[in-house]
Amino acid sequence: MKTTIEENGGVQVVTFEGRLDTAASAQTEKDLQSLDYESGQDIILDCSHLEYISSSGLRLFLGVLKNAKEKGIHVYIKGITDDVRSVFAMTGFINLFEFKQ
Amino acid sequence: MEDTLNLDCHGEMLMQQYRELLPTLQKLSADAYAQLCKALEEQGIYVTAVEHRVKTERSLAGKLELKGGKYRSIDDITDLVGLRVITFYSDEVDKVAAIAKHLFDIDWQDSVDKRKLHQLDAFGYNSLHYICRLKTGGPRFELQMRTALQHVWSTMVHDTGYKGSVRIPNEYLRQFSRLAGMMELMDEEFSRLRLLLADYRRRIQSMEKSGRLEDVPLSADTFRHYLELHPFDRLNRRIAAINQAEVYPVSLMPFLSVLESFGLETIGQVQHFVEENTEDAYQLAVSQLAVTNLDILSSSTALQNLCLVHVLRNGKGREGVRAIFSMLNGESDMNDSLADMALEQAASLPFMQNSEKSV
Numbered sequence: 001m002k003t004t005i006e007e008n009g010g011v012q013v014v015t016f017e018g019r020l021d022t023a024a025s026a027q028t029e030k031d032l033q034s035l036d037y038e039s040g041q042d043i044i045l046d047c048s049h050l051e052y053i054s055s056s057g058l059r060l061f062l063g064v065l066k067n068a069k070e071k072g073i074h075v076y077i078k079g080i081t082d083d084v085r086s087v088f089a090m091t092g093f094i095n096l097f098e099f100k101q
Numbered sequence: 102m103e104d105t106l107n108l109d110c111h112g113e114m115l116m117q118q119y120r121e122l123l124p125t126l127q128k129l130s131a132d133a134y135a136q137l138c139k140a141l142e143e144q145g146i147y148v149t150a151v152e153h154r155v156k157t158e159r160s161l162a163g164k165l166e167l168k169g170g171k172y173r174s175i176d177d178i179t180d181l182v183g184l185r186v187i188t189f190y191s192d193e194v195d196k197v198a199a200i201a202k203h204l205f206d207i208d209w210q211d212s213v214d215k216r217k218l219h220q221l222d223a224f225g226y227n228s229l230h231y232i233c234r235l236k237t238g239g240p241r242f243e244l245q246m247r248t249a250l251q252h253v254w255s256t257m258v259h260d261t262g263y264k265g266s267v268r269i270p271n272e273y274l275r276q277f278s279r280l281a282g283m284m285e286l287m288d289e290e291f292s293r294l295r296l297l298l299a300d301y302r303r304r305i306q307s308m309e310k311s312g313r314l315e316d317v318p319l320s321a322d323t324f325r326h327y328l329e330l331h332p333f334d335r336l337n338r339r340i341a342a343i344n345q346a347e348v349y350p351v352s353l354m355p356f357l358s359v360l361e362s363f364g365l366e367t368i369g370q371v372q373h374f375v376e377e378n379t380e381d382a383y384q385l386a387v388s389q390l391a392v393t394n395l396d397i398l399s400s401s402t403a404l405q406n407l408c409l410v411h412v413l414r415n416g417k418g419r420e421g422v423r424a425i426f427s428m429l430n431g432e433s434d435m436n437d438s439l440a441d442m443a444l445e446q447a448a449s450l451p452f453m454q455n456s457e458k459s460v
Contacts, residue, residue, distance in 0.1 A: 055397045089439050090389040092399030095429045
């Protein structure tokens with residue numbers, strides 16, 4: 001599982017590659033600590049190459065959303081695959097996030 | 102270029118007294134403001150603004166030039182420190198006044214209720230002015246209390262130079278009065294409307310408490326109150342038990358438009374909708390979640406499944422499911438995939454067989 005964060009056109013883009021399962025979530029959580037909520041920049045969670053997300057992964061996404069909301073920052077999920085979308089739909093979190101094509 | 106103000110000896114003496122008093126006035130202004138804000142907050146009165154200021158030297162000089170002879174000493178000038186409370190509603194002016202009576206010593210001789218000064222057929226400046234003193238003593242100050250609309254009228258009239266050196270013809274004064282009358286009417290209407298709405302809310306809440314849900318129309322207000330009864334908690338807990346999941350709280354208000362689109366018009370009908378679809382919504386959740394180890398769910402899961410089951414049972418099929426996701430998340434191609442996914446998960450459930458038979 002690889003997580004990269006980079007700024008692109010005034011937006012923080014987090015790119016996930018691989019399977020965000022329980023084993024990978026501890027490292028991903030550390031990686032996400034580099035997000036700068038004080039910058040006021042919106043966040044895009046690019047899931048184009050995210051193959052799987054577990055409950056631990058969902059919790060990380062919810063954590064990002066919570067921190068961002070407190071600072072008035074928008075979080076978008078981009079490029080979601082069918083399998084990951086299914087997880088968001090079944091758990092009802094599909095209605096909580098904003099999605100980008 | 103600045104205008105030169107000509108003060109006589111008496112005026113100059115008052116100006117000197119003002120300068121010596123200035124630090125006291127500044128402290129008074131801050132103290133009175135702090136006391137008033139604290140009291141308003143404690144009483145739960147939310148106002149548009151609370152303002153405070155110390156009269157500037159220039160403003161005082163202008164006043165003294167015009168009518169300096171009227172004041173024997175600086176203590177006779179009551180608006181060196183001024184506070185203004187701007188309320189939303191006209192009845193709140195009286196509440197603020199009641200608080201001020203408690204908080205400060207009021208000099209009734211110099212206080213004036215401009216609202217009561219007008220002739221029956223005249224309209225104009227409406228504001229309540231109290232001349233106050235802190236309970237701990239010190240110089241007097243003026244407290245103005247008015248509504249936001251009275252404030253708008255007063256500010257705009259002031260801006261037009263109503264009190265300037267050029268005499269305004271009666272024709273224009275009449276237009277100011279007409280506007281004041283309109284503002285007074287609007288203030289009263291807003292207060293009346295607020296009372297009506299408060300009364301309506303109380304009646305609906307009482308109907309909800311007494312269980313007469315059939316009589317309660319479905320609206321943002323009533324749905325919010327209905328949600329306070331936690332009508333989806335039981336189903337959420339059953340669904341969560343499938344994987345011993347944690348339920349993450351989210352707002353269910355976005356579902357109001359979905360329920361309205363089903364033609365549900367009362368809270369009672371929503372209650373029937375819940376009872377009618379609960380078992381199938383649970384079965385749908387089992388078919389979705391039992392094959393996963395997802396142990397976190399949003400608190401919208403139960404209601405989302407109830408809505409999905411409702412449209413599928415009623416033969417609305419893929420389009421019906423798609424419409425739900427469009428209402429919740431906006432139009433997107435993703436809603437097609439979500440609809441396909443939900444249809445696939447529901448395909449083998451008993452209610453789908455019945456719905457196919459009935460279509």
